[in-house]
Amino acid sequence: MFKIIKKEVLAPMIKLLEIKAPLVAGKAAAGQFVIIRTHELGERVPLTIADFDREKGIITCVFQEVGKTTRELGTMIPGDCITDFVGPLGLPSHIEKFGRVVCVGGGIGVAPVYPIARALKDAGNDVTGIVGARTKSFIFWEDKMRSACSELRVTTDDGTYARKGFVTDLLREVIEEKGDIALCLAIGPLPMMQAVCALTREYKLKTIVSLNSIMVDGTGMCGSCRVTVGGETKFACVDGPEFDGHEVDFAEMSRRSVIYKPQEKLSIERYDEAGARRPGCGCGGEK
Ligand SMILES: Cc1cc2nc3c(=O)[nH]c(=O)nc-3n(C[C@H](O)[C@H](O)[C@H](O)COP(=O)(O)OP(=O)(O)OC[C@H]3O[C@@H](n4cnc5c(N)ncnc54)[C@H](O)[C@@H]3O)c2cc1C
Ligand code: FES
Known part of the structure; x- marks a missing residue:
């Protein structure tokens, strides 16, 4: 427990x-x-x-x-x-002194980006952070990200906070301004990571993404987290979750991410019908 x-x-x-x-x-x-x-x-x-x-x-x-x-x-x-x-x-993130790096977190992706940005900064990199959310109320950990990065830029899709626009707008600006970026790390919703990769491909900027494929055992045995990277089958749980974003077959990933939609819908309906209760662990919180 x-x-x-x-x-x-x-x-x-x-x-x-x-x-x-x-x-x-x-x-x-x-x-x-x-x-x-x-x-x-x-x-x-x-x-x-x-x-x-x-x-x-x-x-x-x-x-x-x-x-x-x-x-x-x-x-x-x-x-x-x-x-x-x-x-x-x-696998842990590959951390070394690359030089100048950009860490992009979209929505909930800010949480996984944070420890990686911190580790990259601790390794001596100049880390530009970019965080984005749909609207102001979805921005979180701005202070933590600011401390983990050498510089932080913030954006909201609707302009209710900081700059109006998408993380890709700020990323293009950073690439154009700084020029000599060695690595980009992007974590967020699949379409965001795909858009970041489309942009960085234009600049031949190596980009790492963290793939949230459906996982069951997490040890490489069930195959549910299968993704195609560089034409090869990889298991995100043991070969990743981080991969070279320019090599990822995002179309296949998007298709596979919705294969259990009917079961997921049924599951939430049943949960709500049963009163959306808090699970009892039986340990009384003492352990
Ligand atoms: C390596 C990895 C790290 C993740 N880290 C985070 C995180 O830090 N915070 C966070 O909010 N989410 C994270 N996710 C996604 C999270 O696992 C799913 O949101 C969660 O499983 C949804 O379960 P559910 O029953 O609430 O929703 P469901 O209704 O079952 O599913 C909603 C959607 O979540 C995804 N999903 C469902 N089951 C799984 C599963 N077993 N594995 C992966 N995705 C699934 C599918 O895309 C699905 O359509 C991570 C996923 C992976 C693979
Ligand atoms: S989750 Fe089963 S092989 Fe990756």
């Missing part, structure tokens, strides 16, 4: 949980993820390690409530326990 010790609402439908998981925290690195199960009968869902404190044994996850399990997780409160919390999974 893994005890929730802190909860914060960061934006509408976006929540943060700090979870006591000393073994996971002891080994966690930027770019990795965990697979959790809220209770015995729950489904397994992957969540990125958005932050970690090795000394306190704490992992921070930030999630968006998009369906049954993330909604259920969002009802849990400090003192509740998560039944399974497996990790760290996936």
Whole structure:
């Protein structure tokens, strides 16, 4: 059992949980993820390690409530326990001194970008951060990103905060201004990562994306996270989740990401019909 010790609402439908998981925290690195199960009968869902404190044994996850399990997780409160919390999974981000790098986070993607930007800055890189959201209320962790980057630029699609436009508008500006960028990292919704890759391809700027393909076991055995990268089949859980964005078959990924839509719809309907209850872990929050 893994005890929730802190909860914060960061934006509408976006929540943060700090979870006591000393073994996971002891080994966690930027770019990795965990697979959790809220209770015995729950489904397994992957969540990125958005932050970690090795000394306190704490992992921070930030999630968006998009369906049954993330909604259920969002009802849990400090003192509740998560039944399974497996990790760290996936390959850590490749961190070295590249020189000038740009880290782009769109929507919930800001959370996974944050520890990577911090690690890149700690490695001596000049890190320009770009964060974007649909509207002002969905901007979160601006302060954390500012501290993790040498410079931060913020945008909202509707112009309700900071610059009006998309992250790609700011990215083009940064590329044109700075010229000598060695690497771009982009994490966010699939269409955003695809748009970033289309732009950086024009400038021959190497771009890393983190793929949120559907995962079940997270250990390379079930094949559900299969993606095509550079014409080869890769498993995002063990070969990624980060890949060269210019090599990713985004069209195939988009098709595969919706294959369980009917089941997901049924699952949330049943959850709502049953009263959208908070899962009871049975440990009384004492463990
Ligand atoms: C490596 C990785 C890291 C992730 N990190 C985060 C994170 O930090 N924060 C966050 O909010 N989300 C993250 N996700 C996505 C998150 O796992 C899904 O939002 C979650 O599984 C949705 O489950 P649900 O029951 O709430 O919604 P559902 O209604 O079941 O699904 C909604 C959508 O979520 C996606 N999804 C569903 N099940 C899975 C699954 N088992 N694996 C992956 N995607 C799924 C599908 O695109 C689906 O259409 C990550 C995904 C991956 C692969
Ligand atoms: S999640 Fe099963 S192979 Fe990757």
